[in-house]
Amino acid sequence: MKMYLIIAAGAIAMSAGANLQAADLEAGAATYQTCISCHGPAAQGQAIFPALAGRDAEYLADKLQRYRAGEQVGENTALMAPHATGLSDEEIENVSAYIAEEFD
Numbered sequence: 001m002k003m004y005l006i007i008a009a010g011a012i013a014m015s016a017g018a019n020l021q022a023a024d025l026e027a028g029a030a031t032y033q034t035c036i037s038c039h040g041p042a043a044q045g046q047a048i049f050p051a052l053a054g055r056d057a058e059y060l061a062d063k064l065q066r067y068r069a070g071e072q073v074g075e076n077t078a079l080m081a082p083h084a085t086g087l088s089d090e091e092i093e094n095v096s097a098y099i100a101e102e103f104d
């Protein structure tokens, strides 16, 4: 029952959009380790890799969902998409909240 309530609360928080309170920033930080090689330790981007710093969580999560869905987003989507396909909804929410919170 308790577990059910937690899951239900999570689903409500996610349907309400980016909810920083509900996001697990530590888990987001762990996921972000796999993004650093391209987006940089401060999410500042480099060369063809766009900066993520300064973006809000909603923007980031929307992009990640689109990459995961196989949508062609920009010219270099082929480089990014493989890094989004393995992410769960929760991981997208957490990593987006982490980036928005940590590198604003």
Ligand code: HEC
Pocket: 031, 032, 034, 035, 036, 037, 038, 039, 048, 049, 050, 051, 052, 059, 060, 061, 063, 064, 072, 073, 074, 075, 076, 077, 078, 079, 080, 083, 084, 095
């Ligand atoms: C192999 C390099 C690489 C890795 C690793 C990588 N990305 Fe990307 N990312 C890119 C490239 C290249 C683009 C631009 C893609 C395009 O043109 O559509 C991008 C775009 C994005 C965008 C959209 C930015 C914008 O303003 O449009 C987000 C959000 C993003 N990446 C998040 C992540 C996250 C989170 C991770 C780790 C889970 C990650 N990326 C890992 C290369 C990478």
